[in-house]
Amino acid sequence: MASVLGLLEAREKKVREEIARLREEAERVQAVLGAAEGALGRLVNARATVAEVLAEPPSAVTEPVSGAVAGAVAGAVVPRRTGDMAASVLAPDCQQILSVLESEAGREGMRCQQLAVALGLDAVPAKVEGLRSKAKRLVERGWALQVRPGVFTAPAMPAV
Structure with missing residues (x-):
């Protein structure tokens, strides 16, 4: 024990x-x-x-964008297009998209994959979707047209 x-x-x-x-x-x-x-x-x-x-409160009141804007800023908001507004008010990437859409290849309309290739980008989903977003924003603001779902072109320029 x-x-x-x-x-x-x-x-x-x-x-x-x-x-x-x-x-x-x-x-x-x-x-x-x-x-x-x-x-x-x-x-x-x-x-x-x-x-x-x-x-x-905001420190400065923003003025509407006019055709007299000095230069484009990368990443800037796409302004609504008015009659006398030039594409130079757009960010450089949006200007490139418009120049491709205004070219001979873009007159009939381009899909975003074609647009990516024309811009020298890889036609991978991330790049294509980024272009689609920018193209839709350009359509919403009057800078481009969507002729069919997913097909974008530049609007007809008025005769001057």
Whole structure:
């Protein structure tokens, strides 16, 4: 028969090991909790900053784009076309698309894959879909025509 003191010592050793294991786990949880609290703090600050920026009134009133715009800016918004507006107000990539659509090859209309090849781009889905988006934006703003679904051309230029 085991002695009572021996049993108590064995039990005490097991409890000490359990306490050590729980302390290690608590330290790990504290580290994860600290990282999560840091992420939460950054998100709260980002949301507050965005709300602050959105609440500010615009610093300058934008004027409508006219034919007298000095030059095109890459990535700029495509302006609505008015009668005297030249293609030079468009971003360079949109100007290139229009020049291809105005060429002999584009007179009957071009699909976006054909347009990509004509612009010297790889006819991969990412490039083709990017061109499709730009071509549709040009149609919406009066710079191009969609003669059939997915087929784009330049509008007929008025006689001057």
